[in-house]
Amino acid sequence: MDPESSHSDLYRAYLQKYDVYKSVFNYTQALNNLDLALKEGVLTQDKDKIKIQIKVERLFVYFDLLDFDKVNEIAPTISKTDLAFLDEKTQGFYYSVLAVLEIRKKNYDIADTYLNEALVILEKSAPEHLPLIYRKKLGMYREQGNHDKVIESFEKGLYYAEQYETDIYIIAMYDDISVYYAEVGDYKNAHIAATKVNNLATEFNGHNRSSKLQLLEKNLLQKRKELEVENEKRNRNYLITLTGVLIIILLLLFYFFKSAKQKRIIAELETNNMRNELERVTQELNESGHTKLDLNAYNLTERQLQIIDLVKQGKSNKEIGEDLFISVNTVKYHLKIIYEALNINNRSEL
Missing domain, CATH: 1.10.10.10 (Winged helix-like DNA-binding domain superfamily/Winged helix DNA-binding domain)
Incomplete structure (x- = not known):
């Protein structure tokens, strides 16, 4: 790291490294970089916001690791007012985590409320991730034995996955419905879905292996570019502010100079007027017969x-x-x- 980097710069750098490690499922390094990001983030002006953001990201990591003890430990410490510090996409993911916790406790009505809230948020902010929520709905309705809702959730999830060409969600939707069909004894449809999964997975893995490094490099370059743009914007705002202050100072100096000049001119005029008046009075006295x-x-x-x-x-x-x-x-x-x-x-x- 650059020793001249600010705490905000270091925070963003560690958070970018966290995103990279999480994307390749290296959760140990992901958590380590979250700790480093928090260490720098609490030294910035946005420390309260950063504390909440790091806490939620840590919740997501433990959720991905299926460490529900940790998830249940962190979730109650995040209040509804804390969500104001999160972007809408993160809020949607957060509600999906809460829904899973309720599903595990068989509180299906509460879980459905959380999932519907997540759908509303993600539909506005990140519709490409709607299949993630419909997968959780499919799993919940599968536990309840609600066949119609399972099929409806599958179709809606698959619709958005195909619309946004998100291969990983397409594969996941077919995989979920394959498991469901097998559970209910519909082996024909289960076999069709499983075959679809295998074909898509083979195509996806072949493409993924050849482009994984390029994708990571692209993400890193993109994040670096975003950081450079943000720094440039911050420096530009600083220069604009500094220029504004200098202009105000120059205007004040000009005002005081002009005011002093006017006062000096007025004083000189008053002195000349007094001198002229004195000479006039003296002349009048002399003319009126006063002897010098x-x-x-x-x-x-x-x-x-x-x-x-x-x-x-x-x-x-x-x-x-x-x-x-x-x-x-x-x-x-x-x-x-x-x-x-x-x-x-x-x-x-x-």
Whole structure:
């Protein structure tokens, strides 16, 4: 395994190995890979879902092994609400397992309810597997001695098996009806069905032996491709999200930059307006007969004369401080001394 793989990647990889080992009936390795998949799966965000899925798959393995003690041990721990974590096909298979458990206890009505539920689910999600359910119905009706229902289940199961060209189900349906005919003493039909089974099995096994490795390889390549597509999709979603976040950040930065620029422009306009207004008022005072002060007649320092000159230019205390490299408080202090020395009340009289 790639040491850089995420827990989700490892979970899916082990689950794929489980499917492969189960398909070749190596249940020891199948269960081992289920354990490994669970170990990685509980470290992901979907741990609750994965726990249920692994538990159900483990149930299926023990069911295939006919280890009903284990099946009866696991089944009660799976609640109806847990089924929401399973896809519909798996739900259909799960109900078929519950039906078999009830058939073993002779609870045929309950078993029939489970089987009908499985039929409804699989008809929508995986109709190619409907023969599996009709086989279980055939077996249940065989135990009950209900001949008409046995034949009906066989015909329906065979119909779907042939419609979807599922050879293994076709063989299984003929095998089940052959056993039934033999049990009821209809040896003619039993022989016909058994011959059909032998012919189909010979054809199926010959083809199966020549293509088994190719099929496994194809399944592995398909699952690997699906994993790559899923990873690519996840990376694409990550990049889209990251791009969206970056765009939002850029828009916010642009907004703050534009807002700061507008505030600066407004501040400059206000300063210019104040300067123009001050110059206008000063000019009006001069024109109305106020005599300009003769600063040479007063004992003012060079710094005070600089401040007066800047005030006449319409600059604020802050701007004067910046020009002369002194604090605003120092400017205010000098202005107070200037006002007292010149016997004036405000800067407009300078």
